[in-house]
Amino acid sequence: MTATIIFVLLFGLMLTGMPVSISLGLTVLAFLFFMTSVPVESVALKLFTGIERFEIMAIPFFILAGNFLTHGGVARRMINFATSVVGHWHGGLGLAGVMACALFAAVSGSSPATVVAIGSIILPAMVKAGFPKRFGAGVITTSGALGILIPPSIVMVMYSVATNTSVGTLFMAGVVPGLVLAFMLGALTWYRARKNKYPRMQLVAGRTGGQASIATIAGLSASLFFIAAPIAALWWLMGRLAPEGTGILVVILGIAWLLVARLLTQNRFVLRWVFSVAFLATPPVVVHALLALFLPTGGGTLLLALFVIWILAAIPLAKKGDLVEGMAISARHEALLVWRSFWESVWGLLLVIVVLGGIYSGVFTPTEAAAMSAVYAFFVAVFVYKDMGLKQVPKVLLDSANMSAMLLYIITNAVLFSYLLTSEQIPQAMADWMIGQGLGAIGFLLMVNLLLLLAGNVMEPSSIVLITAPILFPVATKLGIDPVHFGILITVNMEVGMCHPPVGLNLYVASGITKMGITELTIAVWPWLLTMLVFLVIVTYWPPLSLWLPRLLGMMT
Amino acid sequence: MLKALDHLEEWLIAFLMGAATVVIFVAVVHRYASGIPWPAFQDWLLTINLSWAQELCIYMFIWMAKFGAAYGVRTGIHVGVDVLINRMPDKPRAGFVLFGLLCGALFTGIVGSLGAKFVWEIAHTDQVSPDLEAPMWIVFLAIPCGSYLMCFRFLQVAWSFWRTGQLPHHDHGRVEGVAEVTDADLVPTAMKDDLHPRDVR
Numbered sequence: 001m002t003a004t005i006i007f008v009l010l011f012g013l014m015l016t017g018m019p020v021s022i023s024l025g026l027t028v029l030a031f032l033f034f035m036t037s038v039p040v041e042s043v044a045l046k047l048f049t050g051i052e053r054f055e056i057m058a059i060p061f062f063i064l065a066g067n068f069l070t071h072g073g074v075a076r077r078m079i080n081f082a083t084s085v086v087g088h089w090h091g092g093l094g095l096a097g098v099m100a101c102a103l104f105a106a107v108s109g110s111s112p113a114t115v116v117a118i119g120s121i122i123l124p125a126m127v128k129a130g131f132p133k134r135f136g137a138g139v140i141t142t143s144g145a146l147g148i149l150i151p152p153s154i155v156m157v158m159y160s161v162a163t164n165t166s167v168g169t170l171f172m173a174g175v176v177p178g179l180v181l182a183f184m185l186g187a188l189t190w191y192r193a194r195k196n197k198y199p200r201m202q203l204v205a206g207r208t209g210g211q212a213s214i215a216t217i218a219g220l221s222a223s224l225f226f227i228a229a230p231i232a233a234l235w236w237l238m239g240r241l242a243p244e245g246t247g248i249l250v251v252i253l254g255i256a257w258l259l260v261a262r263l264l265t266q267n268r269f270v271l272r273w274v275f276s277v278a279f280l281a282t283p284p285v286v287v288h289a290l291l292a293l294f295l296p297t298g299g300g301t302l303l304l305a306l307f308v309i310w311i312l313a314a315i316p317l318a319k320k321g322d323l324v325e326g327m328a329i330s331a332r333h334e335a336l337l338v339w340r341s342f343w344e345s346v347w348g349l350l351l352v353i354v355v356l357g358g359i360y361s362g363v364f365t366p367t368e369a370a371a372m373s374a375v376y377a378f379f380v381a382v383f384v385y386k387d388m389g390l391k392q393v394p395k396v397l398l399d400s401a402n403m404s405a406m407l408l409y410i411i412t413n414a415v416l417f418s419y420l421l422t423s424e425q426i427p428q429a430m431a432d433w434m435i436g437q438g439l440g441a442i443g444f445l446l447m448v449n450l451l452l453l454l455a456g457n458v459m460e461p462s463s464i465v466l467i468t469a470p471i472l473f474p475v476a477t478k479l480g481i482d483p484v485h486f487g488i489l490i491t492v493n494m495e496v497g498m499c500h501p502p503v504g505l506n507l508y509v510a511s512g513i514t515k516m517g518i519t520e521l522t523i524a525v526w527p528w529l530l531t532m533l534v535f536l537v538i539v540t541y542w543p544p545l546s547l548w549l550p551r552l553l554g555m556m557t
Numbered sequence: 558m559l560k561a562l563d564h565l566e567e568w569l570i571a572f573l574m575g576a577a578t579v580v581i582f583v584a585v586v587h588r589y590a591s592g593i594p595w596p597a598f599q600d601w602l603l604t605i606n607l608s609w610a611q612e613l614c615i616y617m618f619i620w621m622a623k624f625g626a627a628y629g630v631r632t633g634i635h636v637g638v639d640v641l642i643n644r645m646p647d648k649p650r651a652g653f654v655l656f657g658l659l660c661g662a663l664f665t666g667i668v669g670s671l672g673a674k675f676v677w678e679i680a681h682t683d684q685v686s687p688d689l690e691a692p693m694w695i696v697f698l699a700i701p702c703g704s705y706l707m708c709f710r711f712l713q714v715a716w717s718f719w720r721t722g723q724l725p726h727h728d729h730g731r732v733e734g735v736a737e738v739t740d741a742d743l744v745p746t747a748m749k750d751d752l753h754p755r756d757v758r
Contacts, residue, residue, distance in 0.1 A: 017642040017754050018657030019635035021626075026664045044671035044700055048619060054611055057577075057618050064578060248589050364585065371581035371614075378578075397571040404618075405570065405625020406634045412622065458638045460752055502640050503752055 003426045006031055010417075020463040021406075024413035028420045038423070043416065050415030051408055054367050055167060058157050059411075060404035061370030062109035065377045066117075067400045069107055069348065072381020072388045075117035077345035078103045084341040085220060086186075087201035088212040088334065091193020093126045094139045095186055101143035102182040105150035106352040107373065109157070111461075111498050112505040115144030119513050130199045133514055134524035135192070141510040141521065142528035143185050145495035148461070150178035152355055152370065154407070155461050155494050159487045161411060162418065162469035166484075167366040168359045169555045173484045173546045174491065175356075180545065181492075181535050188531050212334050218275065219338030221282035226265075226274045227346070229281075230257050258346070265343045275335070284310045347380045360553060407462055414466035421470060431474040441479045445540050448472055449493060456497020460505060464497070465490060484556060488546040492539050496532050499525055566628050566706070573621040577614045584610035609688040616686075616696055623703025630661070630710035633725030636752040643755050651722065654754045655715060662711035665704045672700030723756050 006027060013023035032038050069075065082099035089095055100118050108114055119140040126136035148155040151171030160167045193200075231254045238250055264270045284306035291302070342349075355373050358364040364372060381388045388396075421427055434444065451472075455464045469490065476486045498506045501518055511521050539545060550556045584607045591602035629635050642653045680694035718724055 013660070014638045015641050016653045016657050016660075017637050017639040018660050019637045021635060022657070022661045022664050023637075025668070026660055029664065029667060041671055041675060044668055044675045047668060047672070048697055048700055051619060051622065052615055054615060057614060060574065060618055060621070061578065061581075064574060248593055363589075368581060368585050371578055372585060374578050375582045393575075394571050397574045398567055401570040401574040401621055401625050402629055402632055402634055404574070405622045406629045406636070408618070408622035409626040409629070409635070458640050460636050463636070505752070 002031075002035070002424050003429065005035070006420070006424070006426070020459065021410045021413040024410075024417045024467075028413075028416050031420060046416050046419060047412055050419070051412050053161070054365070055157065056161055056408070056411060058152075058167065058367040058370040059109075059154055059407055060400065061367065061374045062152050062154055062157075063113075063404050063407075064397070064400040065351075065370065065374040066108040066110055066113045067396045068374065068377035068381045068388070069104070069351075070113060070117040071392065071396055072377065073385040074107070074345070074348035074351075074377070074380065075100070075104055076121055076387075077341070077385070078348055079118060079122055081338075081341040081345040081349075083201065084334070084337040085216050088209060088216070089190060090200055091131075091135075091189050091198050092200040093122060093129055093131065094135060094189045094193055094198070097122045097126070097136070097139050098143045098182055098186040098189055101140065101146050102150060102178065103349070103352075105146040105148075105178065107152075107348065107355065107377075108147055109152040109154040111145045111147035111495065112509045114147035115140060115506050115509045116513070119144065119510055123510075123513055132198075133516060134520070135196075135198065137510050137514050137516055137521055138524040138526075138528050139185070139189050141506045141525050142499050142532060143182070144506050144509075145498050145532070146178055146182055146185075148498075149174050149181060149488075149491055149495055151175060152366075152373075153491065155465055155491050156487060157366070158411070158462050158465045159469055159490060162414070162466055163473045163483060163487070165487055166555070169484050169550045170487050171356065171359060171366070172550045172553055172555055173488050176549050177488055177492065177535075177539055177546050180538075181495075181532070184531050184535055185528055188528060192527065215334035216338050218279060219335030220342070221286075222275045222278035222335065223339055223342040225278035225282060226261060227258070230261075258350075262343055262346070265339065271336075271339070280311065280314065283314075347384050351376055351380075360555075410462055410466060414463070417467070418470040427471050427474045430471055431478055434475050435478055439479075441481055442541070444475060444479055445481070445489070448476075448489070449536065449540060452490065452493040453496060456493065456500070456503070458503055460503065461494035461497065464494065482543060482547060484550060485543040485546050489536075489540050492532075492536050496529065496536060499529055499532065563631075566624060570621050570625045570628055573617045573624075577617040577621070580610050580617070581614050583607070612686060612688040616689075616691075616699075620699045620703070623699045624706065627703060627707035627710045630707055630714060631725060633714075633753060637754070639752060639754050650754070651718075654718060654724070657754070658711050658715035658718065662708050662715065665708040665711060669701045669704030669708055672697070672704055676701055724754060726753065 009030060010023060010027045013026055014020060016023075029040065029043060032040050032043065079096060079100040082103060083093065083096040086095040086099055087093065097118060100122065101114055104114050104117055108117065123136050123140060127133055147153070151174045153171065153174060156170040156174060157167055159165065160170055192198075231250065234253055234257075235250050284303060288303045288306055351373055354376060355369050358369045358372065359366055378393070382390060382393070439447065452464065452468065455468065459467075473483070473486070477483065498504050501507060501522055507518060507521055507525070510516075511518055514521075516524070547556070587602065587605065587607050591599060591605075593599065595602075626635075637657065642650050645653070676694050676697050679697060680692075682693075684693040685691060686693060686696055714725065
């Protein structure tokens with residue numbers, strides 16, 4: 001009964017179009033005033049103490065970091081890097097768009113921000129390259145949704161606030177599904193581009209796709225090798241020499257190495273050596289790492305054996321020449337291009353390591369990682385890339401504060417609302433009722449998906465998560481659904497909701513960039529949206545997809 | 558007078574945003590820097606106690622949230638469920654929009670008054686915050702001040718809507734400083750995203 005009154009009141013107020021935060025707050029005030037003897041005074045205190053938690057403060061920091069990255073030229077360099085890696089395949093720029101969105105998603109926590117950052121640069125470029133407008137808009141609108149699935153993610157922070165799930169674990173759980181979704185969207189892009197014969201980047205005349213791929217892989221592995229190998233060696237050496245205080249010294253020396261390495265990347269001899277060593281070292285190390293991941297083997301003997309096998313195989317390959325194009329630098333245009341764009345964008349890419357590595361290793365709490373990434377992004381934007389002047393900083397701060405304050409205000413009122421629900425014991429009652437209906441885990445998850453997709457038609461993600469999570473969560477726990485899996489499922493649902501009308505922020509942002517009508521955009525988006533729905537079903541009914549990585553890392557049992 | 562208030566509000570929230578970031582950054586750097594066995598320097602670092610940084614950051618962000626929410630009313634950033642009312646003819650929609658704005662003013666007004674009463678009571682105790690040891694009534698002052706300001710902003714927006722039929726619009730798609738995009742590609746259009754009410758002509 002009370003539940004009905006509360007929800008009718010809430011939805012009634014919401015449908016009049018007033019801000020979601022105000023309707024949540026007014027519902028609580030009205031209910032407490034008319035229906036109970038709870039003193040209304042407690043509301044004011046609750047409005048303060050409700051968001052007095054350090055975890056929530058990750059949201060403004062992530063928004064600030066994202067804004068610095070968008071304005072600071074990081075997105076542009078990431079796009080160049082992605083284009084150099086996947087641009088030679090069918091649908092080149094489209095695929096690069098998917099990859100750039102995935103990369104940017106790994107440093108930004110919001111979907112519309114990802115669409116703006118990547119789309120505003122790559123969409124005009126795609127139209128210029130001869131792609132139909134619809135194709136580009138479809139790719140970017142949906143790939144931008146990766147922003148909230150690949151960590152960091154503001155929606156995941158909201159979920160963790162509403163349900164007390166660990167943010168770090170949620171972030172790690174988002175990695176694999178995010179990569180899988182990026183792969184699925186990329187595969188569809190590739191297929192459609194191939195079918196319709198859309199342009200691809202042809203860098204060297206007469207080069208086949210396979211050869212170009214090998215060259216880019218060579219360039220990629222050389223870049224990774226050059227950045228990681230000295231630091232790994234340093235780590236190992238320091239660990240032997242002075243185990244105490246190794247971590248911080250390695251970080252400092254690592255940064256010093258990066259500064260030196262960037263100066264060396266132009267040198268011909270360095271290049272030649274790095275490419276040769278990377279060519280010899282990368283395949284055995286990668287195979288060894290993959291084997292160690294799935295088999296309980298490992299150790300030096302296996303690595304040595306792999307080295308010998310690879311060198312024996314590589315000599316005839318290198319001699320044959322037409323596959324690897326010899327060892328001459330001039331013949332490897334694509335590899336060099338990847339190398340250059342990698343070192344151009346390395347400061348943006350490193351942020352991924354700062355955030356995820358920092359949280360996983362316990363160096364930072366998620367909120368601290370967010371603050372660090374905001375400072376880092378500011379530094380990179382203003383002093384390294386210099387795409388942004390100090391004069392623009394106050395404007396970025398103000399915009400970020402505006403957006404964060406809006407989200408924090410919704411959180412404040414949602415916490416107030418869930419306090420009301422809890423004190424009236426509504427979540428428990430609803431959980432008992434739903435289980436009493438004989439709803440199993442499978443039926444419940446189906447219902448949750450439908451409910452959230454429906455909610456996605458009228459509300460934006462933060463409000464949906466904050467209102468529904470406290471109600472659905474107890475049922476999920478009672479049915480034995482893992483909280484982390486449930487969080488990822490909700491996040492994917494939110495992603496779908498952002499890409500379809502009538503309320504889909506990604507769509508509106510894309511429509512602002514491309515000047516296409518919403519109806520036309522909806523048609524443009526549907527193949528990718530369908531893929532996302534398929535992916536949603538996979539995520540919902542196959543928990544290991546989300547839970548595998550956090551379990552492997554020992555973050556949950 | 559109003560212009561000054563506008564600027565004060567903008568400067569305050571931008572400052573709080575930046576300052577909180579710097580505070581947490583310094584605290585984290587300090588935590589790790591004081592772990593390195595530098596002679597003399599380490600002793601000096603260890604004498605600095607930054608355990609209050611987290612609390613200060615939280616309070617700064619709460620202040621930012623309260624005043625930022627008021628600024629958000631002025632910029633029209635608060636999202637609502639406008640699917641239904643945006644499909645109505647102008648006349649009833651104007652009624653709903655006004656109703657929403659006045660409800661906002663009502664809610665923030667009530668909360669502001671409750672907060673003011675609360676602050677008044679707590680000012681007569683000597684409660685201090687756990688780490689910073691700042692008087693709690695100053696910390697809680699964010700609620701009445703922020704809410705009353707927000708109430709004022711709602712009334713302001715309602716008044717100008719009543720007179721001109723126009724609402725402040727927030728634009729999600731605007732990027733400044735992206736070199737490749739010419740202005741023609743990104744003219745801020747009033748987006749009909751159904752999360753914000755539309756103007757009445």
